[in-house]
Amino acid sequence: MAxxxxxxxxxxxxxxxxxxxxxTFRTAYPAGTFDATDAALDxxxxxxxxxxxxxxxxTPDGTVVHEHQTGAIGPSTPIQVASSTKWLTAxxxxxxxxxxxxxxxxxxxxWLPEFAGSSPAITxxxxxxxxxxxxxxxxxxxxxxxxxxxxxxxxSPREFTPGSxxxxxxxxxxxxxxxxxxxxxxxxxxxxxxxxxxxxGMTATTWPGAPSAxxxxxxxxxxxxxxxxxxxxxxRDGTTPDGPRVLSPAAVAQLVTNQVGAYDTSRDYSVGITxxxxxxxxxxxDVVDGAGRTLVVSGNGGKGLYxxxxxxxxxxxxxxxxDDRGAEVAVPASQEVAVAARTTLTP
Numbered sequence: 416m417a418x419x420x421x422x423x424x425x426x427x428x429x430x431x432x433x434x435x436x437x438x439t440f441r442t443a444y445p446a447g448t449f450d451a452t453d454a455a456l457d458x459x460x461x462x463x464x465x466x467x468x469x470x471x472x473x474t475p476d477g478t479v480v481h482e483h484q485t486g487a488i489g490p491s492t493p494i495q496v497a498s499s500t501k502w503l504t505a506x507x508x509x510x511x512x513x514x515x516x517x518x519x520x521x522x523x524x525x526w527l528p529e530f531a532g533s534s535p536a537i538t539x540x541x542x543x544x545x546x547x548x549x550x551x552x553x554x555x556x557x558x559x560x561x562x563x564x565x566x567x568x569x570x571s572p573r574e575f576t577p578g579s580x581x582x583x584x585x586x587x588x589x590x591x592x593x594x595x596x597x598x599x600x601x602x603x604x605x606x607x608x609x610x611x612x613x614x615x616g617m618t619a620t621t622w623p624g625a626p627s628a629x630x631x632x633x634x635x636x637x638x639x640x641x642x643x644x645x646x647x648x649x650x651r652d653g654t655t656p657d658g659p660r661v662l663s664p665a666a667v668a669q670l671v672t673n674q675v676g677a678y679d680t681s682r683d684y685s686v687g688i689t690x691x692x693x694x695x696x697x698x699x700x701d702v703v704d705g706a707g708r709t710l711v712v713s714g715n716g717g718k719g720l721y722x723x724x725x726x727x728x729x730x731x732x733x734x735x736x737x738d739d740r741g742a743e744v745a746v747p748a749s750q751e752v753a754v755a756a757r758t759t760l761t762p
Contacts, residue, residue, distance in 0.1 A: 444481070448759060453483040455755045459748050460485050460736065463719075467492075468736040471639050472756060475650035475729060479643075490640040493619055494737040497716035500635040501588050502670070503611060503620075503645065505543045505697030508591055509666040510610045511598045512539075519669065523590065526597045529569035530590075537577045539594065542587040543696040544674040546580065548573035549587045557634075560627040561603060565593040581678040581694070583685035585632035588697070592631025602626035614661050615648055617641035633716065639735035642722050646731035649724050671712040671724065673700045688746050689715060711757065713750075717742030721749035728760045 452470065460468040467486025473479045482490065511517050517526065519540040524531035541547035550571055554564035568586050575582070592603045599606030604625035612620045620637040622629035648655065649671065653662035662670075673693040680692045693700040695712060701723065702711040713723040719738035724731045734752045738745035 449481050449483065449756075452752065452756045452759050455752045456483055456734065457485050459734075459752050463736075463738050463740060463745075463748060465736055465738060468734070469639050470732070470734055470752065470756060471643055472730055472732040472760070473643055473647060474731075475647055477644065477647045477656050480730065488735060488737070490643075490735070491619065491638050492735075493621070493636050493638055494720070494735065495636055495718055496642070496720040496737075497633045497718040497742070498585075499637075499642070499714045499716035499720045499722060500631065500633050501543075501697035502714035502722075503607065503635060503697075504588055504591055504595070504631040506645070506662060506666075506670060507595050507607045507611045508539060508543070508598075509662055509670060509696070511595070512669075513663045513666050516598055517594070523594060526594055527565065527569070527590070529566050533577060535577045537590075539591065540674065540696075541577055542591050542594075544581070544694055545583045545587060546578055546675065546678065547587050547590075548575045548577045548579070548582075549584070549590055550574040551584045551586045555586045555589055555630070555632060557624060557630060558628065561589060561593055561596065561629060561631070562627075564589050581675050581680045581683060583683050583694075588632035589630075592629065595631070603629045603631055611645075611661060612641070614655055614659060615641075615644045616655075617644055639733045642720070642733055642735075643731065646722055646724050646733070650726075650729060650731055670696045670698060671700065671709045673703060673707060673709065676707065685742070688743050689750070690747075713753065715746050715750065717745060719745035719749045721746070721753045723753055723757070725757055725760065728757070728762075730760055732756050 456468055456470045467488030469484045469489055472481045520538045522536035537547045549568055554567050595606050596603050604622035620641045649667055652664040653667045654660050672695055675694045680686045686692055691699040691701055698712050698714045700709040700712045703709055710727050711725045715721045719736040721734040734749040
């Protein structure tokens with residue numbers, strides 16, 4: 416998601432009627448259960464003039480409960496998903512935390528000498544919760560090798576003292592991506608494939624710019640089908656459908672739990688878009704209970720992809736669109752559909 420107001424661009428397709436297909440894969444819900452939700456997706460696509468969109472809802476074992484497609488975008492269509500990338504990047508780093516190779520509160524200067532001597536020290540947790548003070552820089556926008564961009568970020572002034580404030584950005588996740596490269600001993604895309612997308616069977620997920628200039632903040636290209644495999648893994652506390660473990664339950668808990676309760680997030684631009692004042696590791700806890708436990712978490716991105724996990728109904732879902740009008744309109748429009756879907760499933 417952008418941290419400054421993005422430029423509005425023309426719709427990707429004229430707002431004409433699109434062919435619609437609806438498929439329900441399980442009969443646990445009465446006919447018509449999802450009619451209002453499907454209509455919300457149709458309206459979301461039509462009003463934005465998009466070429467299509469898809470809604471998919473599933474269970475921890477990967478079973479698809481409901482799917483509704485309108486137009487040219489389906490579950491296997493590769494799309495740009497903007498900041499939904501961050502959740503995948505954070506999960507990849509957490510595989511190294513699980514192994515004890517790095518700690519969430521370690522000084523990253525140990526692995527990235529360009530950050531050595533930072534006072535206070537910058538930690539992986541700060542980077543993944545937008546509290547590091549690492550300032551956004553044009554090098555994050557493509558065409559620059561990840562290692563070179565991170566050196567530029569290290570040499571640039573901080574936005575604020577590390578650990579003292581929250582400011583949603585993209586460049587901190589480039590630093591996370593570089594940590595993944597150093598810890599994994601290979602380029603970012605290769606390490607992500609080895610540790611996350613490969614084991615989960617996310618075979619359609621690619622990283623434009625790889626091997627040297629993949630974008631760990633907003634650059635992945637994936638499908639609703641692939642991203643659903645990641646969400647189902649989170650509901651299974653870190654395992655693949657066949658049993659092998661990708662993440663520990665403790666790592667999953669870190670990925671979905673609010674990490675910024677001590678910060679005032681109310682004036683942040685991206686918080687103003689999502690209306691979610693909480694942030695986990697690469698994701699937004701949409702709904703929490705009175706004790707602060709996450710009930711619903713999403714990895715929404717500025718092009719309208721809205722993937723979520725609902726721990727109350729033990730379901731996951733994705734609103735799959737590519738909406739290039741800007742995060743300030745794309746995210747709320749998809750969020751409305753996601754809320755409608757979640758409400759339908761709530762007892």
